Every structure is written in structure tokens, then in C-alpha cells.
Amino acid sequence: MEIQIQTFTVHKRFALTISRGTTAQTTNVWIRIEQDGVEGWGEASPFSMGEKPQTTAAIARSLQAIAPLLKSLHPLERQRIEHLLGQAKLPSAARAALDVALHDWLGKYAGLPLWQLWGLERDRIVSTSVTIGISTPEAAKQRVLDWLGKGTAESPRRDIQALKVKLGSPEGIAADQAMFTAVQETAPNIAQISVDANGGWTVESTLKMAHWLAERGVTYIEQPLPKGRETELTKLFYLSPLPIFVDESCFTSRDIPMLSDRVHGINIKLMKSGGLSEALRMIHVAKAYDLKIMFGCYSDSTLLNTALAHLSSLADHLDLDSHLNLLNDPFIGASFENGRVVPNDQSGLGVRLR
Known part of the structure; x- marks a missing residue:
């Protein structure tokens, strides 16, 4: 099989701040x-x-190095x-790019x-949350209004059903x-609100916040403690009193x-799991342990969020909103319908260039 690799840069409509820093743009690999x-x-x-960051340059180099070794293989030789x-020890993000491409090819x-290839049902897909990054109360209020289509930013009105703070x-x-x-007061009609601390709390502050947030109807807390604890x-x-989910602490099955x-x-x-193949393994293992499942994203374009949307009927919670915050997303794929990211009827991923 022939492999082509190129990079593209996406800019966020609103920079996203979490406990570890702020991101306004990223250069991804296609x-x-x-x-x-x-x-x-x-x-x-990226x-x-x-830990050791998976940078754009490192991802691209690893894909360029493996491409000649894959040339003699057929996409069906999975x-x-x-x-x-596995032998090449590619970064998980590079493996994910190849795995998604192989699934798209197969479809x-x-x-x-x-x-449809997996026998799943799109009507089981739940609403995806949209993210409010760390900011002042005034900025958070404005961000909520922008998501709801009531702000001053040039963004389309969307039927938002869930928020992640x-x-x-x-x-x-x-x-x-x-x-x-400030967020809750600005969106009183949105009942589903989750919280993600990205490892920014201690055990003591988590318990204090968990009781405080439970009184305000929060659904769950994600990654309260740093990875390694x-x-x-x-x-x-x-x-x-609230369910605890982990993100940074869980990469693979x-x-x-x-x-x-x-x-x-x-x-x-x-990007953590290494692709749709491992994501599906993680789903099966998690269900065997009776754990709830959510899907998330980084600075992923429509291509990657559409890929996960194909598996979304197996998830309990979704946070696939990164592409909704991009100014120059080069791809068109899954649609946003009544707060849900829904894949289409086209073969494979159903993604095309804008």
C-alpha cells in the first residue's frame, strides 16, 4: 500500500485553558x-x-520511518x-493515525x-458535551453564551445539551x-454538567469539591488527581458522592x-489508545469490569471525532467537541444534530475535504 503523510495547522476559535496550560492552535498529521x-x-x-510529549515532528518522523516497511503489505493484512x-514502538498517536486510515480503507x-460494519445503532448515541476552559467567571459566562449562540463571537448557533467545565x-x-x-447561572436549562480537573486537585480538595458539586447536580468528576497518584x-x-472517571491515568486496555x-x-x-482497534478493546474490557465509558478528544479535527463517533453508541458519555471550536477545520464528516455528533451513511469514515 502507498502511504502519504502531510501536516496541517488548525486554529481554535477560543483558546482552551486547562490545569496544565493553554492551547490556541496545533499542527496535526494527515x-x-x-x-x-x-x-x-x-x-x-499532538x-x-x-511525560515525553508526542509532538507533531515526532509523530510525522515515526510515520515516515514505518511507511517503507508497510509498502509491501495489504490493508487487509491487519x-x-x-x-x-508493535515491533516499531510507534507513538500511540502515530499508531492511531494508521489504524483510523486502515478502518476508513476497509469501510x-x-x-x-x-x-454499520460493526452492527451499531446511531440512535443510541448520547449528546456530546462542549468544553468551558479555565478562566475568570466573566470569561466563562461569555464562553457559555458563545456556545449557546447568544454571544458576540462568529459561531453558528448549536443545540447544546451538555457542558464540561x-x-x-x-x-x-x-x-x-x-x-x-458563573457557568451554571448562565446555562440554567442545561442539566448535564460534568467537571474535569485534569489532575489539578488533591484528595482533600477533590472531596470538598465533590460534595459541593454534587449539591449542584454535577454528573461526574474526571481525573481529579495527577497521573501517578x-x-x-x-x-x-x-x-x-460523585462518580470518578480517569483520563490521563488510562491509556490502553x-x-x-x-x-x-x-x-x-x-x-x-x-491518541492515547492508538486507534479504533484498541478503543474497541478498551470498551470490551471496561464493560467486563462494569465501568462506565466516555470518549474524549484533544485538538482533533472532524476526521478524528467522526472516527470515534462511529463507536459512540457504545459510550455512556461523550466529549467530542474539539472540531466544533476550530476556525479552519479542513474536513467535513459527522453532523451535529440536537447536541449529538452523528456519523453519516457514507462508506468508511464518511469524511471528505471541505
Whole structure:
């Protein structure tokens, strides 16, 4: 199979601030594989969790290095391809780009959308949350209004059903509480609100915030403690009035068994897992442990969020909003309908250039 690799830069309509920093733009990697007149598309977006960052340059280099080794293989030789990728120790984001492209190729080759190839039902897809980054109460209020189509920003009106509020402010939980209050007061009709601290809290501050947030109807708390402090999650599991989900603490299906007795759910992202194949494994393992499942994203374009949308009927919560905040997304794919990201009927991913 022939492989083409190129980069593209996307700019956020609103910069996103979390406990670890602020992102206004990213340069992602677009990969295309071609075989038998069929072309499959994949994407990788850079990310960092405090360890060795998966940068755009590192992702692109790894894909360029593996491309000649894949040339003699057919996209249907998935076992051989997976073995080769394992030996090469590609970054998870690079593996994800290839895996998504192979799935897109397969769907197009079969003439079926992925959700149908997997036997899934689109009407089971739940609403996706849209994200409010860490900011002042006044800025958070304006961001909510912009999402709801009532602000001054040039963005289309959207039927938002759920919000995710980023907390874990360096200024402490008083700042978190003030910002959350502003968000909730601005969107009183949105009942589904979750909170993501991105590892910005301690056990003590998490328990204090969990009780405070529970009184305000929050659905769950995501990644309250920093990655590496998973043993402390046990106390939260038993004492928190709200369910605890993990993101940075869970990359692949191998991480799930050790977390199963101390969390209520996991956040699956394509860049962490290494693609749709591993995401599906994670879903099955998580369900075997009776854990809830959510899907998330980084600075992913429509291509990647459409890819996960094909599996979304298997998730309990969704946070696939990154493409909705892009000014120059090069792709068109899943539609946004009544707060839901819904894949179309076209074969493969159903993604095309804008």
C-alpha cells in the first residue's frame, strides 16, 4: 500500500485553558493510504501529559520511518501490520493515525460506514458535551453564551445539551467554585454538567469539591488527581458522592484492570489508545469490569471525532467537541444534530475535504 503523510495547522476559535496550560492552535498529521484504487484517511494530533510529549515532528518522523516497511503489505493484512507496528514502538498517536486510515480503507472497500460494519445503532448515541476552559467567571459566562449562540463571537448557533467545565485552577478551589457558579447561572436549562480537573486537585480538595458539586447536580468528576497518584483514587472511590472517571491515568486496555476497583469510568481517546482497534478493546474490557465509558478528544479535527463517533453508541458519555471550536477545520464528516455528533451513511469514515 502507498502511504502519504502531510501536516496541517488548525486554529481554535477560543483558546482552551486547562490545569496544565493553554492551547490556541496545533499542527496535526494527515495520513492517506491507498490500495486497489481505494484511499483511507487517518489523523494524529499532538498531546502531552507531563511525560515525553508526542509532538507533531515526532509523530510525522515515526510515520515516515514505518511507511517503507508497510509498502509491501495489504490493508487487509491487519495481524501482520499490528505486529509490525508493535515491533516499531510507534507513538500511540502515530499508531492511531494508521489504524483510523486502515478502518476508513476497509469501510470504503466494503462499501459500508464503520458504524454499520460493526452492527451499531446511531440512535443510541448520547449528546456530546462542549468544553468551558479555565478562566475568570466573566470569561466563562461569555464562553457559555458563545456556545449557546447568544454571544458576540462568529459561531453558528448549536443545540447544546451538555457542558464540561474545566477546573483545577492554579488559584485554588475558591476560583473553581466562582467559575463553575458563573457557568451554571448562565446555562440554567442545561442539566448535564460534568467537571474535569485534569489532575489539578488533591484528595482533600477533590472531596470538598465533590460534595459541593454534587449539591449542584454535577454528573461526574474526571481525573481529579495527577497521573501517578492512582493509589489515592481508592479513597475517592469510597468517599466521593460523585462518580470518578480517569483520563490521563488510562491509556490502553492494559491499564483498566488495575483501575477497576478505584474508579467508576474511563475516558477513551484515540491518541492515547492508538486507534479504533484498541478503543474497541478498551470498551470490551471496561464493560467486563462494569465501568462506565466516555470518549474524549484533544485538538482533533472532524476526521478524528467522526472516527470515534462511529463507536459512540457504545459510550455512556461523550466529549467530542474539539472540531466544533476550530476556525479552519479542513474536513467535513459527522453532523451535529440536537447536541449529538452523528456519523453519516457514507462508506468508511464518511469524511471528505471541505
